[in-house]
Amino acid sequence: MYPTTVEFGSLDExxxxxxxxxxxxxxxxxxxxxxxxxxxxxxxxxxxRWAVVPEPMSGVALPDTGTTLLDIPLSAPLLAAPFGGDTLFHPDGHRAVMRASAAFGVVDIAPEAGSFSYADLRATAPAAARMAQLHPFAGAVDVAGRIADAGYEALCVTVDCPVGGFRTRNMRNRFSPDLTPFCGNTPVSAGDAPRVAEVMGQLMSGGGAAWTWDDLTHAARRFRLPWIxxxxxxxxxxxxxxxxxxxxVVVSNHGGRQVDPAPSSLAVLPAIRAAVGPDVPVVVDSGFRTGADVFVALALGADAVILGRAIVYGLAAGGEAGVTRVLExxxxxxxxxxxxxxxxxxxAVTSDRVVEILR
Ligand SMILES: Cc1cc2nc3c(=O)[nH]c(=O)nc-3n(C[C@H](O)[C@H](O)[C@H](O)COP(=O)(O)O)c2cc1C
Known part of the structure; x- marks a missing residue:
């Protein structure tokens, strides 16, 4: 079922x-x-709508795709998204994404609602496991503490998911997988049951955790790690x-999985960059698949791009090797x-290197 030898020619394949x-x-x-x-x-x-402006005879031969984000060096301006339900796509789930990301020199954001604990993923590939995602509601300070104890360097706090979006396809399919395998960070015991229900509610709709910015501000004072x-x-x-x-910040509409209709991340990126200024790390996701997409994102103000479904396609198609191929x-x-x-x-990937094509 899962191909093990892969040399895919393109993302479409x-x-x-x-x-x-x-x-x-x-x-x-x-x-x-x-x-x-x-x-x-x-x-x-x-x-x-965006095109890259060619520069004939520029003399550039071997461009450098390396960068740093939150003091973390990256071989390319890419991160793998935190996605829940990881072993639905491949039995190795985020372990495979971690290994591929580590070998490639990028970061895989360890998800809260995945099959493997933060500590497990960190042990799988410490070089890639430098950021971990969590949901901001009851118990978040404890979860953030466990992330710090496991050796991560930064948190990624998902602020757009107080409740799972109105996911029409899942409803039509009556999609209700056993959620227990995706509680890698929310062990199922009597005491943890409410949190498990909340976390998984985020993914599968339901849930409903009414935290405000003030609540997050309060909790974040007790985070031991920087967070985005x-x-x-x-x-x-x-x-x-x-x-x-x-x-x-991560400019994101959660890959179109939350508010619908919402603006595209790309459309709002320049205004957000302008608002926070040049020095604040701005990452973007939602809809980015190709190197051209990444170029446009960087030109319009992003420091790096999170790949979501593109990474999952690689995982499902070929496990670790499939993810590596996507990154390549x-x-x-x-x-x-x-x-x-x-x-x-x-x-040098600045706004004058792209042009909006209006028709
Ligand atoms: C199957 C799946 C599960 C996801 N689960 C989470 C999650 O648990 N937490 C989260 O912050 N984002 C989650 N996301 C959103 C991704 O982190 C990311 O924002 C999104 O996939 C980016 O859009 P793209 O898929 O078009 O690249 C999930 C995305 C997918 C496709």
Missing amino acids: IHETALGVLPGDVADFLEGGAGGETTLLRNRQALS AKGVLTPAAALRAMDAGATG LVTEELRVLMTLAGAADLR
Whole structure:
């Protein structure tokens, strides 16, 4: 069922292979968005409006794709998304993503609602396991403490998921997998049951944790690690996150899985960058698949891009090797475009290297 020898030529091929091995309802859980899937579509449409400006005869030969984010060195401006339900896609789940990310020199954000504990993932590949995701509600300070104890260096706090989005495909499919395997960080015991229900409620709809920025501000004072807020779509929310103590933000509509209709992440990215200023780490996700997408994101103000479904396609299609291939393809395309656009390093990927095509 799971191919082990893979030398995929393109992301499309990886995507097709993934859809070929996944059961239909799991594929829908992965591919689907909320509501009418307007946000999902808009994420891709927004990217298609931008073009890279070629720079003939620039003299750039071997551009440098390396960068640092929160003092973490990255071989490419990429992170693997925290995604729950990881072993639905491949039995190795995030362990495979961790290993591939470590070997490639990027970071996999360990998810709260995955099959493996933070400590397990850190032990699997310490080089990649440097950031971990959590949900901001009851018990978050304890969870953040466990993340710090496990040796992570930064937290990624998901602020756009007080309740799972209105996921139409899952509802049509009556999708209700056994959630116990995805409680790697929420052990099922009598005392933990409420938290398990809450965390999984985030993913599968239901849940409903009424935390405010003030609650998060309060909790964050007890975090021992720097944190970034994942899921802001307005300058006001980004600034509120910074007020709450965040070191940076992730501009994200959760891959179209939460608010629908919502703006694409790309459309709001420049205004958020302008609001927080040049020095605050700004990461973006939702709809990014290719090296060209990453180039446009960097040109419009992002420091790095989180890949969600693209990574899961690689995982489903070929486990660790599949994820590695996705990272290779995206990075190689980015490198080629940097050469063709005359950008010797990521600092040179500036807004004048892209142009919006209005028709
Ligand atoms: C199957 C799946 C599960 C996800 N689970 C979580 C989660 O538990 N917590 C979270 O913050 N984001 C979660 N996300 C959102 C991703 O972290 C990321 O924001 C999104 O996938 C980016 O969009 P893209 O898939 O278009 O790249 C999930 C995404 C997918 C596809």
